[in-house]
Amino acid sequence: MLRFITAGESHGPALTAIIEGLPAGVSIDSEIINSELVRRQQGFGRGGRMLIEKDKAEIVSGVRFGQTLGSPLTLMITNRDWVNWQERMSQFGSPTGQPVTAPRPGHADLPGALKYRRQDIRDILERASARETAARVAGGAVCKQLLAAVGIRVASHIVNIGGVTAEVVPKGYEDIIANKVNSELGCIDAKAERKMKEAIFEAKEQGDSLGGIFEVVAYGVMPGLGSHVQWDRRLDTRLAGAMMSIQAIKGVEFGTGFDCANRLGSLVHDEIYYDSQKGYYRETNNAGGIEGGIANGEAIVIRAAMKPIPTLMKPLLSVDIVSKTPIKANTERSDVCAVTAAAVVGESMTAYILAEALLDKFGGDTMVEVKSRIAQYREYIQKGS
């Protein structure tokens, strides 16, 4: 069983991720982890914090000489901003500074303060903050390295920002990677990206914010990950839950997703073909690579919708949690749009769930066992029986 948890407050000393259940012998390159962290910090529309942080993960346990040991793998990312918050974030002593008492609509502020009986909303927002996603991306980069070793690759691109939709559809993994070279937002449609940037600029000028849609695609996934036999073992259950766990994600779809509700069955379901070289395959992929909760061998295609960022420089109405009088919601340094960063987090969560499902099916104590089981299975899949 693979497990993945994170710890850390946004302005605390560090973020930590622990991944437990990895087989021994997975080759780990810390440069790959750090390059994923750099990707998560990018995207037009991010706030001032990204100028302070230069995320790098330190491997604290679970790896020796570039290989996993089978023991829990711990990653630590230092918050460079912490030095500016040491007093306000002190673990002991008395509170310093002004408490935050004006909850932001759309953030965890009010429900969190009520649930945990906190008088200072900072006690909630520090952990609710998507700063936490840096730890997820570090852990996801480890899962990606496990997947890459067995031929599975995960990529993403931006489909929509603030209602501007990309019209170019990627042809495959290489296409996504190649097309992103000159892209600031991670959209493979250069014309649409220019309009997206204008929309973000305009929203910022207005003291407002924007959301959007990103698509994550996993290539090389063998048929058979996930299962139809129990609701919580379905691969789509697990991927959708993981995607929804990302801060501000409000909708998830696979393949044609919500649009399949408007079409005839004959225009939705992907016809089945067989070729002695490829095994079974499809000419279309409306299902997004999953049928009955089981990977069917086509690319897994997931889209996630992100709501606009809740912190607004032109704040919405709120109520002071101490005086109970009307007040403008709290404003603090914030992103205007973070869909590009969220897409990298989406890749990481997808990589984690696929690694979990892979180890459920082929798991062993060592990578040698995992690889030999997969090789044998791929041979059987190619024959088709």
Ligand SMILES: Cc1cc2nc3c(=O)[nH]c(=O)nc-3n(C[C@H](O)[C@H](O)[C@H](O)COP(=O)(O)O)c2cc1C
């Ligand atoms: C990468 C990323 C960056 C974010 N940046 C901000 C931000 O700067 N300001 C903000 O108010 N919310 C930001 N959010 C969204 C909030 O964290 C999120 O809306 C909040 O935790 C409440 O959770 P919910 O939207 O899932 O209900 C960001 C989300 C992501 C994924």
Ligand SMILES: C=C(O[C@@H]1CC(C(=O)O)=C[C@@H](OP(=O)(O)O)[C@H]1O)C(=O)O
């Ligand atoms: C720090 C990150 O994102 C943060 C997510 C976030 C929120 O409320 O979710 C609020 C902002 O925090 P701060 O007020 O410190 O600038 C973002 O910068 C990050 O992505 O690394």
